[in-house]
Amino acid sequence: MKLPRQERNKMALTVEHVSYIYDPDAPLSHKALDDISLTIPEGQFIGVIGHTGSGKSTLMQHLNGLVKATSGHIYYGGRDIDARDYDKKELRSKVGLVFQYPEHQLFEVDVFSDVCFGPKNLGLERGEVERRAREALAKVGVPEELYDQSPFDLSGGQKRRVAIAGVLAMQPEILILDEPTAGLDPKGRREILDQIRQLQTQTHITILLVSHSMDDVAEYVDRIIVMNGGKIVYDDIPRKIFKCYRELEKMGLGAPQVTYILHTLKENGLPVDTDITTIQEAADSIMQALDSFRITGP
Amino acid sequence: MSIVKTENLIYEYVKRDEEGNEDGVIRAVDDVSLGIRQGDFIAIVGHNGSGKSTLAKHMNAILQPTQGTVWVDGMDTRQEEYIWNIRQRAGMVFQNPDNQIIGQVVEEDVGFGPENLGVPTEEIWKRVEESLRAVGMYQFRSHSPNRLSGGQKQRVSIAGVLAMRPRCIVLDEPTAMLDPSGRREVIHAVRELNQTEKVTVILITHYMEEVIQADHIYVMDKGQIAMEGTPREIFSKVEELQRLRLDVPQVTLLAYELKKRGLDLPDGILTTQELVQALTGHA
Numbered sequence: 001m002k003l004p005r006q007e008r009n010k011m012a013l014t015v016e017h018v019s020y021i022y023d024p025d026a027p028l029s030h031k032a033l034d035d036i037s038l039t040i041p042e043g044q045f046i047g048v049i050g051h052t053g054s055g056k057s058t059l060m061q062h063l064n065g066l067v068k069a070t071s072g073h074i075y076y077g078g079r080d081i082d083a084r085d086y087d088k089k090e091l092r093s094k095v096g097l098v099f100q101y102p103e104h105q106l107f108e109v110d111v112f113s114d115v116c117f118g119p120k121n122l123g124l125e126r127g128e129v130e131r132r133a134r135e136a137l138a139k140v141g142v143p144e145e146l147y148d149q150s151p152f153d154l155s156g157g158q159k160r161r162v163a164i165a166g167v168l169a170m171q172p173e174i175l176i177l178d179e180p181t182a183g184l185d186p187k188g189r190r191e192i193l194d195q196i197r198q199l200q201t202q203t204h205i206t207i208l209l210v211s212h213s214m215d216d217v218a219e220y221v222d223r224i225i226v227m228n229g230g231k232i233v234y235d236d237i238p239r240k241i242f243k244c245y246r247e248l249e250k251m252g253l254g255a256p257q258v259t260y261i262l263h264t265l266k267e268n269g270l271p272v273d274t275d276i277t278t279i280q281e282a283a284d285s286i287m288q289a290l291d292s293f294r295i296t297g298p
Numbered sequence: 299m300s301i302v303k304t305e306n307l308i309y310e311y312v313k314r315d316e317e318g319n320e321d322g323v324i325r326a327v328d329d330v331s332l333g334i335r336q337g338d339f340i341a342i343v344g345h346n347g348s349g350k351s352t353l354a355k356h357m358n359a360i361l362q363p364t365q366g367t368v369w370v371d372g373m374d375t376r377q378e379e380y381i382w383n384i385r386q387r388a389g390m391v392f393q394n395p396d397n398q399i400i401g402q403v404v405e406e407d408v409g410f411g412p413e414n415l416g417v418p419t420e421e422i423w424k425r426v427e428e429s430l431r432a433v434g435m436y437q438f439r440s441h442s443p444n445r446l447s448g449g450q451k452q453r454v455s456i457a458g459v460l461a462m463r464p465r466c467i468v469l470d471e472p473t474a475m476l477d478p479s480g481r482r483e484v485i486h487a488v489r490e491l492n493q494t495e496k497v498t499v500i501l502i503t504h505y506m507e508e509v510i511q512a513d514h515i516y517v518m519d520k521g522q523i524a525m526e527g528t529p530r531e532i533f534s535k536v537e538e539l540q541r542l543r544l545d546v547p548q549v550t551l552l553a554y555e556l557k558k559r560g561l562d563l564p565d566g567i568l569t570t571q572e573l574v575q576a577l578t579g580h581a
Contacts, residue, residue: 156346185345187543252479257548283555
């Protein structure tokens with residue numbers, strides 16, 4: 001894929017034929033990314049799935065210039081991020097990356113200072129730094145009472161929000177979250193994801209959510225990218241992705257549980273829609289199927 | 299006799315501010331009494347900060363009670379002379395597979411435990427082989443752990459505990475960092491262990507799907523046991539669990555949603571098969 005320049009400008013990010021090889025000269029050299037091409041328009045909520053070692057994290061690290069592609073190009077706002085005159089520091093403030101277990105990277109004495117760290121490093125003046133920190137903390141739902149607390153005294157879910165706020169305070173246009181819910185209890189998981197969804201609908205920020213939970217991506221994102229062996233194997237809306245659940249299983253993935261339930265129901269003669277990926281839709285479809293039985297008989 | 303027994307267990311720790319001054323006492327486990335039978339598959343669930351990991355760490359004497367008593371296989375965990383016996387009897391597996399593997403080669407890693415116990419070499423090799431077979435990792439015995447997937451590493455960690463011939467294995471969120479197939483592999487291995495090797499399993503997790511086949515579930519909240527019972531008993535209380543920041547398996551949730559839409563279904567449906575059966579009754 002090679003987009004004309006003006007097309008590229010409309011995209012937040014464009015990845016063209018990117019490959020990445022670990023230790024290219026070593027006998028154990030390993031192709032972590034294999035000819036990846038991808039366009040990410042502004043304002044999309046995208047899920048990225050793939051088994052451990054499929055290349056998801058490596059790809060994410062390319063998107064904000066932490067790792068340089070062995071071959072191929074990445075364009076941000078139409079400009080090649082590996083060009084000599086390209087400002088990597090600015091790129092990293094525009095493409096925010098929240099790592100797994102980001103609370104391990106909290107270090108300041110209180111919550112507010114921790115969130116100020118990023119924007120302060122951008123060289124902004126104090127008033128602006130604090131304004132951004134406040135705004136970011138509000139966006140992830142951290143109440144003001146917690147601003148003076150040590151981040152280490154917060155609950156797991158709150159720590160993670162503070163860590164996400166730290167990246168948001170840089171005011172990125174793209175936010176990449178690497179498994180933001182790992183290790184959280186079910187309610188905490190939902191709270192964080194609801195907050196991210198709200199953030200996305202309110203600010204139209206582009207979000208890439210790397211996740212091991214098929215249930216979560218099915219519920220929240222508009223588009224799913226499936227990685228396997230360093231390649232993008234599927235890139236589509238959730239309904240279509242989980243149609244291929246047998247193939248996904250072979251890649252160490254699967255479908256949301258509800259998809260399996262619907263398939264079993266259909267095999268047992270109930271005419272339900274098997275492309276469904278969320279509980280609410282499934283309940284509606286089952287009620288409908290039962291109604292049609294009552295009217296027409298099996 | 300119980301393999302693990304706690305009586306009025308209380309665990310408190312002192313919270314300190316930045317200067318190291320005392321800043322209040324936190325009671326992480328608050329008057330927990332329970333008995334776990336040899337051979338059972340037990341699950342402990344609860345929100346972050348509910349005290350489940352702290353409770354688990356008492357089961358192999360990593361922590362000792364502030365008040366009350368914990369016995370592992372009849373041994374009081376506060377008696378120092380029992381500590382090594384207790385840790386051999388009740389092994390522990392943690393969340394992060396990368397923090398638990400030390401060997402350069404899989405079988406060397408698994409042999410580390412029994413070697414430390416002074417087991418004769420020939421016996422070590424026998425145990426390493428048996429343990430690796432039990433978790434389905436024997437064909438990887440001569441691999442470097444670095445090249446394994448997360449699920450494979452966790453299974454090696456479990457084999458390492460098994461090689462100590464424990465009567466009980468405590469797993470503290472062993473699947474939290476794994477992808478779907480890794481999660482399936484580990485849960486499958488744990489279940490096998492319980493059923494064929496008759497090892498008592500105490501599984502702590504945030505994934506409700508993983509505990510459907512447990513014999514007994516404890517739900518923790520504020521350091522106490524808030525609910526306990528069979529999976530069916532526990533998961534029939536959808537709203538109560540949600541109040542405790544937990545969830546129910548997706549099948550159970552779907553049945554609950556169908557009931558809300560007016561369908562007459564039994565409480566606590568746990569498997570797809572059960573749901574299919576209940577629904578075909580309506581069709």
